[in-house]
Amino acid sequence: MADTPQAPADEAARLEALARYQILEAPEQDFDDLARMAAHVCGTPIALVSLLDAERERFKSRVGWDVTEAPRAISFCSHAIQGRELFVVKDAAADPRFAQNPLVLGPPGIRFYAGAQLLTPEGHAIGTLSVIDRAPRELSAHQNEVLVALARQLIHVMELRRRLHELRESNSERTGVQRALKETEERYRDLFEGASDLIQAVSPDGRFLYTNRAWRDTLGYSAADVGALRFFDVIHPQHRGEAADVMQWVLEGGDVDTAQLVLVSKDGRRIVAEGSLSCKRVDGQPVATRAILRDVTERRRTEERLRVSEARTRSILDNMLGGLITLDGAGTLESINPAGERIFGYRPEELVGQHLGVLLPDLPGQDKAAFLKNEFPKALGRVTEWQGRRKNGEAFPFELSMFEFDTEAGRHFAGNVRDVSERHEVERLKKEFVSTVSHELRTPLTSIRGSLSLLASGILGELPSEAQEAVSIADRNALRLIGLINDILDLERFESGRIEMNMGDVELQDVLQRSVEAVKGVAGQQGIALEIRNPGARAWADADRLVQVVVNLLGNAIKFSKAGQSVTLEAEQKPPFVEVRVIDRGRGIPPALREAVFERFKQVETSDSRDKGGTGLGLAICKVIVERHGGEIGVLSEEGRGSTFFFRVPEAAARGGQARAS
Amino acid sequence: MKILIIDDEADIRKIARLSLVRVGGLEVVEAGSGAEGVRTAEAERPDAILLDVMMPGIDGPATLALLRAGESTSKIPVLFLTAKAMSAEIDRLKALGAVAVLTKPFDPMTLPAEVKAALERPR
Numbered sequence: 067m068a069d070t071p072q073a074p075a076d077e078a079a080r081l082e083a084l085a086r087y088q089i090l091e092a093p094e095q096d097f098d099d100l101a102r103m104a105a106h107v108c109g110t111p112i113a114l115v116s117l118l119d120a121e122r123e124r125f126k127s128r129v130g131w132d133v134t135e136a137p138r139a140i141s142f143c144s145h146a147i148q149g150r151e152l153f154v155v156k157d158a159a160a161d162p163r164f165a166q167n168p169l170v171l172g173p174p175g176i177r178f179y180a181g182a183q184l185l186t187p188e189g190h191a192i193g194t195l196s197v198i199d200r201a202p203r204e205l206s207a208h209q210n211e212v213l214v215a216l217a218r219q220l221i222h223v224m225e226l227r228r229r230l231h232e233l234r235e236s237n238s239e240r241t242g243v244q245r246a247l248k249e250t251e252e253r254y255r256d257l258f259e260g261a262s263d264l265i266q267a268v269s270p271d272g273r274f275l276y277t278n279r280a281w282r283d284t285l286g287y288s289a290a291d292v293g294a295l296r297f298f299d300v301i302h303p304q305h306r307g308e309a310a311d312v313m314q315w316v317l318e319g320g321d322v323d324t325a326q327l328v329l330v331s332k333d334g335r336r337i338v339a340e341g342s343l344s345c346k347r348v349d350g351q352p353v354a355t356r357a358i359l360r361d362v363t364e365r366r367r368t369e370e371r372l373r374v375s376e377a378r379t380r381s382i383l384d385n386m387l388g389g390l391i392t393l394d395g396a397g398t399l400e401s402i403n404p405a406g407e408r409i410f411g412y413r414p415e416e417l418v419g420q421h422l423g424v425l426l427p428d429l430p431g432q433d434k435a436a437f438l439k440n441e442f443p444k445a446l447g448r449v450t451e452w453q454g455r456r457k458n459g460e461a462f463p464f465e466l467s468m469f470e471f472d473t474e475a476g477r478h479f480a481g482n483v484r485d486v487s488e489r490h491e492v493e494r495l496k497k498e499f500v501s502t503v504s505h506e507l508r509t510p511l512t513s514i515r516g517s518l519s520l521l522a523s524g525i526l527g528e529l530p531s532e533a534q535e536a537v538s539i540a541d542r543n544a545l546r547l548i549g550l551i552n553d554i555l556d557l558e559r560f561e562s563g564r565i566e567m568n569m570g571d572v573e574l575q576d577v578l579q580r581s582v583e584a585v586k587g588v589a590g591q592q593g594i595a596l597e598i599r600n601p602g603a604r605a606w607a608d609a610d611r612l613v614q615v616v617v618n619l620l621g622n623a624i625k626f627s628k629a630g631q632s633v634t635l636e637a638e639q640k641p642p643f644v645e646v647r648v649i650d651r652g653r654g655i656p657p658a659l660r661e662a663v664f665e666r667f668k669q670v671e672t673s674d675s676r677d678k679g680g681t682g683l684g685l686a687i688c689k690v691i692v693e694r695h696g697g698e699i700g701v702l703s704e705e706g707r708g709s710t711f712f713f714r715v716p717e718a719a720a721r722g723g724q725a726r727a728s
Numbered sequence: 729m730k731i732l733i734i735d736d737e738a739d740i741r742k743i744a745r746l747s748l749v750r751v752g753g754l755e756v757v758e759a760g761s762g763a764e765g766v767r768t769a770e771a772e773r774p775d776a777i778l779l780d781v782m783m784p785g786i787d788g789p790a791t792l793a794l795l796r797a798g799e800s801t802s803k804i805p806v807l808f809l810t811a812k813a814m815s816a817e818i819d820r821l822k823a824l825g826a827v828a829v830l831t832k833p834f835d836p837m838t839l840p841a842e843v844k845a846a847l848e849r850p851r
Contacts, residue, residue: 505782505811505812508811508832508833509737509740509811509832510739511832511833512740512743512811512832512833512834513737513739513740513742513743515833515835516740516743516744516746516747516833516834516835516836517743519835519836519837520743520746520747520750520751520836520837523751523836523837525750525751526746526750548833559814565814566816610815
């Protein structure tokens with residue numbers, strides 16, 4: 067077996083150095099020339115340039131022997147690299163290290179070997195330049211010298227090549243970086259140019275070094291315009307001071323994250339921009355202030371409008387006299403305005419978060435939450451009256467009307483709250499007052515009217531005819547005054563709802579006959595005929611009140627008819643109503659006054675109340691009475707041809723059906 | 729026939745007196761208050777009493793109760809005179825036991841007839 071030397075001490079570094087040359091795989095023409103020179107100078111048939119890696123000896127250049135590699139175990143080179151002297155084997159067959167070597171016993175049949183180490187500048191032997199002969203021999207000193215020199219040349223070439231290679235690598239790297247740099251720059255330029263933010267770079271003397279498209283579009287300048295522009299040209303005149311302050315700060319080294327600059331566009335529009343500013347420095351000297359700004363004009367305007375609108379809403383809520391509460395779906399108070407807090411006697415914010423139930427008195431034997439759940443919906447969309455409880459425990463009546471609204475947070479309710487305790491008190495006083503007036507006016511009128519009546523009757527002695535006339539006038543007017551008082555009181559009582567309606571199934575025939583009975587004396591005196599047309603209608607009404615209405619309408623009809631004319635009284639079933647019509651053939655009512663006649667103290671001519679008597683309240687009372695029945699009243703008229711007053715009240719059948727249904 | 733008029737208003741008493749005496753030919757005594765009215769009724773034993781409803785002190789209904797409580801006056805028919813013409817009020821007064829409720833202002837020419845008619849109505 068051939069003798070295999072240990073790997074040299076610097077093996078790892080040696081292999082690393084070898085790898086650096088990176089020429090192991092490629093045949094090299096230059097090396098072949100050197101190998102040929104070695105064979106020629108030494109007079110050997112074979113010359114080899116070998117590089118020795120971990121496993122093999124690779125022949126990078128071969129002269130006289132055409133193999134590419136040999137296992138390291140049998141290689142002469144592995145021996146040669148152990149030392150730094152020229153390694154010479156005079157006769158391999160006689161040398162115990164090589165006598166059994168296949169390369170000695172077989173082809174190429176080595177007997178003589180001389181190898182010069184290829185030493186890197188760091189001193190590692192990465193291979194050999196060797197000359198081989200098939201017969202034992204020796205080299206002259208000159209030949210030795212040349213072989214070592216050629217080996218040095220060889221490593222020198224390799225070293226040059228390595229450096230060249232490295233240089234190329236670094237060159238190609240550099241151009242790559244430049245290309246990448248260019249791409250990056252384009253990308254950034256694209257980003258800046260296409261950004262929706264306003265981007266600018268301004269030199270310390272105020273010239274624009276860069277502006278992007280959004281900047282130019284927003285401010286209305288072309289790229290050509292920008293060259294002549296100075297920074298303060300685009301700052302709104304009223305805001306140049308603050309802009310100067312910001313620029314100064316940035317130039318002195320401060321960064322600003324949220325500056326606001328008020329700009330002005332080429333066509334004079336005011337633009338509020340907000341963003342960040344920083345300063346670029348070279349060798350500590352500022353060369354540009356860079357700003358990335360966003361046009362917030364519209365946002366600011368919207369914010370301002372919102373602020374104004376909110377302030378207005380808040381002001382309305384805070385100052386309105388009515389209470390306003392909002393609740394969530396579970397009845398928890400979300401907000402209450404100052405008026406609401408005053409009504410319930412709480413301090414601001416005390417009520418928020420509490421359940422609505424806290425505003426109501428305790429209900430004996432009833433769960434407040436359950437009560438609210440049942441009763442609450444009744445307040446939706448209409449005015450309802452509730453008993454409330456103030457913080458001090460005082461109970462009081464309030465009106466509540468609710469509406470629903472939805473927000474992102476779900477369903478809410480809002481309610482208008484009105485303290486009606488004062489109104490209740492006023493109503494009570496009014497009722498008392500009316501009652502008092504009723505008594506206090508009637509008592510003196512009783513005396514006046516009684517006295518006049520007795521005087522006029524002559525029972526207290528005959529009066530001179532002029533005195534008689536005067537007394538009659540006084541008597542007639544006292545009577546009118548009494549009628550007026552009665553009408554005012556009636557109207558007030560109807561309107562306040564204090565007259566109870568005695569509703570029932572009413573035969574219209576009865577009503578019409580009673581009414582005619584009441585006026586037929588007057589009608590007869592004035593020569594006016596009355597006729598009734600009624601097929602037997604029946605209403606759901608208060609019979610006495612209907613008589614009051616019909617008498618009133620008949621009275622008017624008679625008053626405005628001439629002797630010889632007739633007044634017709636008709637009733638007709640017009641489901642679900644009964645319609646009653648009083649038709650005269652008098653002077654009629656001008657169109658403009660047809661609505662007004664139902665208002666108080668509205669007579670067709672101002673002279674009417676004097677000439678025709680009446681208080682001016684009759685039709686107003688009729689209207690109130692009919693409306694209390696759930697009906698309506700109106701008039702059709704043709705001037706000079708007469709008028710038809712009609713009213714409708716629910717028919718008995720409709721009401722009866724309703725009653726049965728409920 | 730003797731009628732007692734109880735009313736705190738002297739003018740009303742005077743008109744009623746004129747009416748009942750001069751138009752109706754009746755005899756009249758007067759009282760200006762409920763208390764005086766009760767004493768007069770006991771002393772005079774009128775055939776009927778015209779009683780004002782609203783009076784200071786003892787008002788009409790209270791006077792009526794006193795009259796009903798008095799042995800000599802309990803059977804005397806009473807007619808209320810009221811300035812409140814509402815039907816509910818009239819019903820309430822009738823329920824107290826008055827034979828009639830006459831409203832102010834009354835017509836002096838018809839008052840005696842109304843009084844007589846009320847007294848003649850079967851009770």
